[in-house]
Amino acid sequence: xxxxxxxxxxxxxxxxxxxxxxxxxxxxxxxxxxxxxxxxxxxxxxxxxxxxxxxxxxxxxxxxxxxxxxxxxxxxxxxxxxxxxxxxxxxxxxxxxxxxxxxxxxxxxxxxxxxxxxxxxxxxxxxxxxxxxxxxxxxxxxxxxxxxxxxxxxxxxxxxxxxxxxxxxxxxxxxxxxxxxxxxxxxxxxxxxxxxxxxxxxxxxxxxxxxxxxxxxxxxxxxxxxxxxxxxxxxxxxxxxxxxxxxxxxxxxxxxxxxxxxxxxxxxxxxxxxxxxxxxxxxxxxxxxxxxxxxxxxxxxxxxxxxxxxxxxxxxxxxxxxxxxxxxxxxxxxxxxxxxxxxxxxxxxxxxxxxxxxxxxxxxxxxxxxxxxxxxxxxxxxxxxxxxxxxxxxxxxxxxxxxxxxxxxxxxxxxxxxxxxxxxxxxxxxxxxxxxxxxxxxxxxxxxxxxxxxxxxxxxxxxxxxxxxxxxxxxxxxxxxxxxxxxxxxxxxxxxxxxxxxxxxxxxxxxxxxxxxxxxxxxxxxxxxxxxxxxxxxxxxxxxxxxxxxxxxxxxxxxxxxxxxxxxxxxxxxxxxxxxxxxxxxxxxxxxxxxxxxxxxxxxxxxxxxxxxxxxxxxxxxxxxxxxxxxxxxxxxxxxxxxxxxxxxxxxxxxxxxxxxxxxxxxxxxxxxxxxxxxxxxxxxxxxxxxxxxxxxxxxxxxxxxxxxxxxxxxxxxxxxx
Numbered sequence: 001x002x003x004x005x006x007x008x009x010x011x012x013x014x015x016x017x018x019x020x021x022x023x024x025x026x027x028x029x030x031x032x033x034x035x036x037x038x039x040x041x042x043x044x045x046x047x048x049x050x051x052x053x054x055x056x057x058x059x060x061x062x063x064x065x066x067x068x069x070x071x072x073x074x075x076x077x078x079x080x081x082x083x084x085x086x087x088x089x090x091x092x093x094x095x096x097x098x099x100x101x102x103x104x105x106x107x108x109x110x111x112x113x114x115x116x117x118x119x120x121x122x123x124x125x126x127x128x129x130x131x132x133x134x135x136x137x138x139x140x141x142x143x144x145x146x147x148x149x150x151x152x153x154x155x156x157x158x159x160x161x162x163x164x165x166x167x168x169x170x171x172x173x174x175x176x177x178x179x180x181x182x183x184x185x186x187x188x189x190x191x192x193x194x195x196x197x198x199x200x201x202x203x204x205x206x207x208x209x210x211x212x213x214x215x216x217x218x219x220x221x222x223x224x225x226x227x228x229x230x231x232x233x234x235x236x237x238x239x240x241x242x243x244x245x246x247x248x249x250x251x252x253x254x255x256x257x258x259x260x261x262x263x264x265x266x267x268x269x270x271x272x273x274x275x276x277x278x279x280x281x282x283x284x285x286x287x288x289x290x291x292x293x294x295x296x297x298x299x300x301x302x303x304x305x306x307x308x309x310x311x312x313x314x315x316x317x318x319x320x321x322x323x324x325x326x327x328x329x330x331x332x333x334x335x336x337x338x339x340x341x342x343x344x345x346x347x348x349x350x351x352x353x354x355x356x357x358x359x360x361x362x363x364x365x366x367x368x369x370x371x372x373x374x375x376x377x378x379x380x381x382x383x384x385x386x387x388x389x390x391x392x393x394x395x396x397x398x399x400x401x402x403x404x405x406x407x408x409x410x411x412x413x414x415x416x417x418x419x420x421x422x423x424x425x426x427x428x429x430x431x432x433x434x435x436x437x438x439x440x441x442x443x444x445x446x447x448x449x450x451x452x453x454x455x456x457x458x459x460x461x462x463x464x465x466x467x468x469x470x471x472x473x474x475x476x477x478x479x480x481x482x483x484x485x486x487x488x489x490x491x492x493x494x495x496x497x498x499x500x501x502x503x504x505x506x507x508x509x510x511x512x513x514x515x516x517x518x519x520x521x522x523x524x525x526x527x528x529x530x531x532x533x534x535x536x537x538x539x540x541x542x543x544x545x546x547x548x549x550x551x552x553x554x555x556x557x558x559x560x561x562x563x564x565x566x567x568x569x570x571x572x573x574x575x576x577x578x579x580x581x582x583x584x585x586x587x588x589x590x591x592x593x594x595x596x597x598x599x600x601x602x603x604x605x606x607x608x609x610x611x612x613x614x615x616x617x618x619x620x621x622x623x624x625x626x627x628x629x630x631x632x633x634x635x636x637x638x639x640x641x642x643x644x645x646x647x648x649x650x651x652x653x654x655x656x657x658x659x660x661x662x663x664x665x666x667x668x669x670x671x672x673x674x675x676x677x678x679x680x681x682x683x684x685x686x687x688x689x690x691x692x693x694x695x696x697x698x699x700x701x702x703x704x705x706x707x708x709x710x711x712x713x714x715x716x717x718x719x720x721x722x
Contacts, residue, residue, distance in 0.1 A: 074600035076142070078593055079326045080217040081492040081547075084137045085159075093159060097136050101487035102480065104129035108274045112452045116271055120184070121177050123262035126270035128173025130494040131211045133487065135166035138214035165207065172204035176256070183256055193252050201255030208261065208502070212495040220550050223542075224499045227506040228254070240515040253509065260505030264377045265497035265553050272373040273493060273549070275455035278486035280367070282462040283437060285482055286472040291434045292317040293335060294423040305409025306416035307343055308353050311336035312401050315357035316364055316394075324369075324547065325586040325594040328358035333601040344414040347604035352587075352612035353405055354601075355594040359586045360397050360620065362548050363579070365390045366442055369548030370493060371579060373451060378556050379571050384446050389572060389634045392648070393580070393623050400619015400655045407663035437462040493549055500546075500553035507557045517562040528567055532625060535559050536581045543585030551582035569628055570636035577624045584620050587613040615662045619655045622686060626651045630688035650693040654685030657700045667707035668714070678703055 075082035087094050107125055116122045136159075144158045176183060183197070193201075205228075213221045232250045234242025245253075254260045258267075296314035300306055315332050333354040340350035362369035365387035372390070376383040408414075437458045444454035463479070466472040474482065507513045520538070524530035538559050543551040555578040563574040586594040592610035599609035630647045632639030660666040661678035670678070677699065684696030 074597055075327065075330050077600060078597040079324070079330070081215055081324070081327075083139075083142045084215070085139060089155070090136075090159075091156075093136060093163070096163075097133060098484055100129060100133050100136070101484040104133065104487040104490075105274075105278065105483045108270070108278075109456075111271070112275055112456055118180065119258045119267060120256075120262055121180055122270050123258075123266045124173040124176040126274070126494065127208070127261070127266060127498055128170045128177075129487075130491050131169035131173075131207060132166040134211040134215050134491050134495060135162045135169060135207075137488070137491070138211070140214070165210075168203060169207045169211065172200050172207065175200045193248075193256070197256070198248050198252060201251040204255050205251055205261070205502075208495070208498050212499040215492045216496050216499070216547060216550070219544065220496060220499050220503075220546050220554075223554065224502050227503045227512075230512065231506045231510055234510060240512065240519070242510045242512070254502055254505065257505065259508065261498050261502050263501040263505050265374055265501040265504070265549065266494070268373045268377055269370075269490075269494055269497040269549075272451040272455065273370045273497075274486070274490050275452055275459070276367055276370060276373075277490045277493065278483075279437070279441070279455050279458045279462065281482055281485045281489055282459055282466075283434075285474065285478070285485075286434065286462055286466045288434050289318060289331070291428070291431055293332075295428055297417070298423050298425065298428055301422045302416040302419060303406075304416055305343070305345070305405050305414045307336060307339035308345055308350070308405040308409065309402055311340065311354055312357040312360075312398060312405060315354065315361050316398050318361055325355070325359040325362060325583070326597045328361050329355045329594045329598040330601060332358060333598045337598065337602045341602065343417075344412060345408070347602040348599070348608045348612050349408060349616075351598035351602035351604045351609040352595060352616050353401070355587050355592070355598040355609065355613045356401050356617040356620075357398070358598070359583055359594050359617070360394070360401060362583050363390065363394045363397060365394065366438075366445060368579075369552075369583070371549050371552040374497075374549065374553060375556070375575055375579065378560075379575055381572055383451055384448070386572065387442075387445070389636070390576065392634055393576065393627055396623045396626075396648075396651060396655065397620050399652060400622070400659060401616055403656055403659035404616040404618070404663060407660050407665045411663060411665035411669060433465055433468065436465060492547060496547045496550035497553070500550040504553050504557040513558050513561055516558055517565065520562055521566060526566070529625075531562065531567065532577070532628060535562055535578065536621075536624075539578050539581035540585045540588050543582035544588075544591035546582070546585075548583065551585065552579050555579070555582040563628065570631045573628050573631045573634060573636050576634065577628050580620065580624045584617065587617050589614060618658055618662055622655060622658070623651070626686055626688070646690060646693075647688050650685045650688075650690075650697070653697060653700065654682040654693075657682030657685065657696070657703075667704060668711040670707075674703060674707075 072082070090097065104126075107129065111117060111122065117125070139158055139162065144155060182188065183193075188197075209221050209224060212224075228250060230237060230242060231245060231254075232247050233244055235244040257263075293310070293314045296310040296312075296317065297306070300309035300313055303309055311332065314336065315328060318328060318332060333351070337347075337350045337354055340353065341347055345353075362371075365372070368375075368387070368390060372383065372386055375381075376386055379386075440461045441454050441458040444457055445451065449457075463474070466474050516538075520531060520534045524534050539551075539555045542554050542558065546554065556575055559578045560571075560574045563569040563577065564571050569577075586592060587610065589595075589607060589610040592613060595610040595613040596606040598613075599606040602609065626647065627633040627636075630639075630643075631637040632643050633647045633651070635644070657678045661670065661675040661682065664670050664675065666674075666678065681696040681699040681703070684699070685693045687693060687696075
């Protein structure tokens with residue numbers, strides 16, 4: 001019988017090693033103060049994800065320092081936000097950065113308590129402070145670092161130039177703050193902007209583009225630059241022509257308008273997002289990552305492929321407070337990937353699992369990569385409603401990943417961990433108070449409190465709880481470091497929001513979104529499923545290399561209206577659709593940054609890890625089609641509870657069949673034709689028409705009976721021979 005199985009190396013059983021907690025040194029991605037200026041959660045998320053008291057932390061045969069260095073090396077390679085100057089290199093500039101960071105955080109906390117300033121003033125201070133820090137922390141090129149053997153004279157020369165740029169960036173914003181009454185007054189409305197106004201706007205735009213390139217990456221800058229050129233010279237465009245405008249009007253409308261750079265993304269960033277990022281920093285500094293890991297291993301570690309399932313659960317929980325797929329993959333992966341490899345998973349699968357789970361962390365309520373706050377503004381739907389609705393698709397996503405891990409473990413005969421290798425419930429229960437800040441935030445949000453107030457209460461609760469035990473207690477210096485880290489962590493998000501807002505404003509002003517929608521509709525022949533497919537492709541392309549907030553802003557502006565305007569898809573379903581596929585670009589080859597980063601920890605081939613992540617995340621590519629085709633799944637229609645239950649169950653069963661087929665195992669190893677049959681059955685179950693779904697279920701049941709019979713026959717024959 002075995003000779004008939006699909007001849008794959010992966011089908012060979014692995015040793016069912018369970019010594020994950022027995023003989024190695026603890027690891028983590030503990031970042032010191034020098035490593036905090038990163039992505040939305042980049043290096044600061046890469047703080048200790050293990051706890052000295054947690055036995056399951058002993059996972060890798062390397063020292064903690066080696067693990068940290070490896071994590072930082074991988075982050076610098078794959079995460080633009082982590083390529084910042086280290087404090088030890090900065091000399092006296094370190095104090096300037098410290099003061100500016102405290103000032104930015106102080107302003108955000110003050111306006112959260114006292115109320116926001118006028119939109120342009122709030123945004124200008126937010127953006128000006130952030131870009132001042134960006135130029136001081138992020139060099140022109142990654143090679144201009146003492147870590148890269150740059151000559152000290154060249155290094156400090158570049159730092160001096162960047163200091164000038166930093167003050168220019170803050171000066172452009174200060175110009176708007178101090179001239180607010182004039183810039184929004186009658187004089188400008190009657191006579192237009194002055195030449196000085198225009199020059200300041202041009203310099204401000206160029207500095208935002210350059211700062212974004214340094215800390216976010218080139219893709220979003222290229223998109224924004226093309227948008228600006230289209231706004232200015234659109235009449236020369238060979239496709240989708242626009243009448244264009246003068247360069248003076250272009251820069252004035254882009255800089256001084258509350259619908260472009262200082263539009264909704266920056267407005268939300270300067271009021272809600274910053275506070276939630278600071279909340280995430282506080283939780284990380286109080287070692288909640290270790291608690292999440294311990295709880296995940298306790299819940300899933302004993303089952304087949306336990307460490308991989310624990311990685312999925314831990315990433316889902318950590319996704320509630322963090323917002324970067326790449327940073328999460330490295331921070332969590334430094335802990336989970338060695339464990340997965342140790343029990344028998346291939347390196348590429350371990351990397352793929354961590355990358356897929358970390359990417360999924362961005363769709364987990366209540367924070368959802370910070371994009372949920374912008375989504376609430378764009379859709380006009382209450383934040384509390386969105387996070388409730390998002391629970392169902394998030395559950396289906398992670399259920400799909402768990403299914404992929406389960407079938408992979410079964411195929412390779414990878415068992416779970418022993419009970420004595422897992423953290424005990426007594427230990428976890430004594431630290432359950434670490435979940436209280438999250439509970440406080442969720443309760444307040446659901447009770448109608450504003451996100452800003454909820455975040456403040458969450459921060460206060462986390463700080464108060466940190467004093468209960470010595471291991472998490474913050475000193476006065478530690479509190480100041482948290483405030484500084486809050487500003488540093490927010491820098492890439494602020495830059496991404498400013499540049500993405502620029503794109504969104506131009507798309508709206510020029511009507512480009514409508515022209516793109518017409519093009520997609522024409523190409524699809526107005527077929528609903530083809531339109532969804534082309535929209536998915538557009539989101540994947542736009543999302544490649546963009547952080548969570550930026551890719552949502554761009555895809556929501558360009559792609560979501562296609563579904564809403566032409567097919568009456570509920571607005572929230574459409575926005576979640578583009579949000580999901582924008583995120584899935586992080587694990588979609590060839591540009592799958594999260595998979596590449598995780599492969600750096602696993603030591604696997606990056607492209608193979610990306611392809612494997614695409615397979616593991618197959619549920620993520622299915623779920624959006626289901627809730628757009630059947631909006632009742634996310635409570636966006638008048639369908640009954642019975643209809644919801646039917647769609648939910650058939651979707652889960654369909655994902656099970658497809659996950660089994662892609663893994664090559666159901667109840668036994670699958671022949672090639674059995675895979676095809678299961679995929680067809682799974683797709684049939686996903687069609688939200690009951691009688692069609694029942695056909696798929698019947699086929700899957702028949703396949704299960706065949707598999708079980710064959711498996712028992714092979715087991716009986718082996719027992720008889722023994």
